[in-house]
Amino acid sequence: MSAAPAAGLPRVSVGVRATRPDRGAIASATAGTAALMRLHLRRDRIRLGVWIVGLIAVTGASANAVQGVYGDAAERAAYASTMDSSPATIAMSGPPVALETTGGITVFETNAVALVGVALMAVFLTVRYTRGEEETGRTELLRAGVLGPRAPLTAAGLLVAAASVLAGAGVAAAFLGLGLPAAGAVLFGAEVAVNGIAFTALSLVCAQALSHARAAAGLAAGLVGAAFAVRAVGDVGGGTLSWFSPIGWAQAAHPFGEDRWWPLALPLLLAAAAVGAAWCLDGIRDVGGSLVAPRRGAASAPRGLANVPAWAFRMQRAAIAGWSAGMVLAGAALGSVGSQVAEMVRGNAQMEKVFGGAEAIVDQYFAMVALLLGLLVAGFAASTVLRLRGEETSGRAEVLLVAGVSRRRWIGGWLAVTAAAAAGLTVCGAVGAAVADALATGDVSQLPRVFCAMLVPLAAVAVVVGLTAALVGFAPRVQYAMWVVVAWAFIVGWFDDLLGLPGWAVDLSPFSWVAQAPAEPMGWGAWLLTLAIGAALTVGGVAGLCRRDLQAQ
Incomplete structure (x- = not known):
């Protein structure tokens, strides 16, 4: 059936075919x-x-x-x-x-x-x-x-x-x-x-x-x-x-x-x-x-946003909140099975001989938990520091600097909030793991020991922050090479024994520079040196970004 054409208009079909999918429209x-x-x-x-x-x-x-x-x-x-x-x-x-x-x-x-x-x-x-x-x-x-x-x-x-x-x-x-x-x-x-x-x-x-x-x-x-x-x-x-x-x-x-x-x-x-x-x-x-429409902001900004760290926290608060909850849950999930690891070995003479007893394998397990939680925090820290590059290329950083904020305050405030957030996330994971282990075993005496062991990788996270800042400051075109470092740290930590990696390859991971607590005795000298390297790289990254031109796309 067709509609009668009006004067001067082409004839248009309104039959069944008009309701079928049009391959030409899809193309x-x-x-x-x-x-x-x-x-x-x-x-x-x-x-x-x-x-x-x-x-x-x-x-x-x-x-x-x-x-x-x-x-x-x-x-x-x-x-x-x-x-x-x-x-x-x-x-x-x-x-x-x-x-x-x-x-x-x-x-x-x-x-x-x-x-x-x-x-x-x-x-x-x-x-x-x-x-x-x-x-x-x-x-x-x-x-x-x-x-x-x-x-x-x-x-x-x-x-x-x-x-x-x-x-x-x-x-x-x-x-x-x-x-x-x-x-x-x-x-x-x-x-x-x-x-x-x-x-x-x-x-x-x-x-x-x-x-x-x-x-x-x-x-x-x-x-x-x-x-x-x-x-x-x-x-x-x-x-x-x-x-x-x-x-x-x-x-x-x-x-x-x-x-x-x-x-x-x-x-x-x-x-x-x-x-x-x-x-x-x-x-x-x-x-x-x-x-989901983005929420409209307030008509006037709070006075606190005139402070660069407060602005940086405002930009990162949603990610920090989500990551904090995730770290607590991850720590609790991993910490709650520590007692099961001990039960798996206890009574098995062959496995106790290999691992040095049930307590030793529990320590090795929590050393692996500390590594995994540290790698998660390192991923957060690297992605957050890389946002500086995004602020730069989008042109938003240039607007901020024109308003009277110095480059050093902009970069330093952002990195300070990132470092504090990384420390907070590490604490969240440590609390989750230590409390879950104490509840699972009923032994509160091990809570401080497990908690402190979860904090040890924080020095390696500082190196990740510093190296990312250095790449953004001096070599922004290859900034994503930072993810290769994080991935390699995971490979070394997870597959070192399986792959039999040489010592120099293991040492490329900053997480290998610190003790694998609680399985290894804490070496404060190496820990402080690793933290100092991270701080030096961060300072160098700030200097590099202050000296080069901004690159907006």
Whole structure:
């Protein structure tokens, strides 16, 4: 049926066909997607390469180190018996499946790093290519040309999903190169890939919901942490709760065990639903807008904001509050299982001989907890110091300096608040771990000892702050190399014994400069020297940023 045309107007069909999806409209909405993907590749080829190659290298090196450790059936049986009775290890590594095989042990030792790593890659890259591009104004500029309205979202999703697939394929190739069975190796690679695709889609939704890239990335990273925590609690408690976590779905594939492919359909279904939601949300908001409108500020600023440290705290308060709560929870979760580590060893003569008794392995466990909490604080500190560069390139710093604030006050105030926040976060993690351990064991006498041990990595965090400030001050183009330092500190702390790293490589991590308390006696000289190095690097970074020109984009 057609409507009669009016005089001078073309005939317009209003029949059933007008209600069907128009392929031409979809093509128009995604016009320029391929060109935008090439632009992202051109700009971020090094960043993408570091993420993908880094994930493959860390996972592959860890897998390679496992191969010679559990060579015969007796050693594998002893390993399986130990891990099956270790809630702490299951919470960190996942379900203990096929531990009587070399492939199962390899997956158990590496899957947490691979799955969390690919998820974080998906989060940060997806938000960067969506909300980050809108914040800088590049999306609006490109859409003024021939770029379709859905091209930015489509390009970001396809590019990061492809990066996840490449990471999964690389991990599978590394496992195949070690001579592990092909079925399990390919399944584990697919597990890594679909996990990255799922969090890519979830990050697309977060980018539509919030108006700032930092907030969107924080929300998406929080989803990664929540998924890992739900999976950890579920695996320790019987496995039911793990089915409410995307990471739990991926690990349910059980490579080298049952080799189940069907659980991998669940992350893909989640990804499809999230992409559909992101597509719809992208169509109902303006460029630069968001589903959650930013709160309007007061008509007049408080007088306290005239103070640079107060301004810096105001800028960081939301992140500090969120990180403080997270550190307390992380410390409590890790500290509460210290008694279970002792019970795992107590009564086992062979393990007591290896570890030096139940008390010794508890000390080693809390030394690892201190390292993990310190690395988390180091990540917060590095990202916060790097915000100075963001304030500079956005032009906001120039406005502040024109108002009469000196560079030294601006930089010094920001770094002082960052250092104080890092110290506060360390204390939050220490309180959580010490109190949880005291409640779990009923022994309050160990509370001060555990609390003080959690504070030891603070000197290494000071080095991270100083080195980041030095990169921002003297070499802003390579400032993101700071994340290589943090990643290497994690590799050294987590995989040193497994990889057999040489001494000079271990010493590249600032966390190796201080004692691994409470497992090692406290060396105050090394601790104070490490703190002094961090302070000297910070002072140098301030001097470098004061001397060079500001670089606004």
